[in-house]
Amino acid sequence: MSSPVDPVRVWTALSLIPEGKVVTYGQLAELSGSPRSARVVGNILKQLPAGSHLPWHRVINSKGHISFPQGSSQYAKQRTRLEAEGVALVAGKINLSLYRWQGE
DNA sequence: CTGTTGACCAAAT
């Protein structure tokens, strides 16, 4: 029994992530009601309009890394936004046990 | 229809 991924639920869950906290793609998938759809969530984020106010930068992968190639403008953007809200990267990596959002 | 791809993940090697 598989439920399709509803982009609206992803956007909603995303909007609830507090400043200074992060979630993984897999976690956002389960918060959206589709526990096995981490990759699909990534695709949905990719398709967000440029002007979106949603905190897409608070989503990282399970290793604590930003899922963009280092040196890309997107990587720089995400990193800058994270650090601006107090999320530190040590050796390019975020400490999940410290910054991961524990849900509501 | 089959095969490939991807802002992913966890287990096995």
Next chain:
DNA sequence: TATTTGGCCAACA
């Protein structure tokens, strides 16, 4: 500890 492998789901050719 580092890589590879297999699984996942949706979109696309």
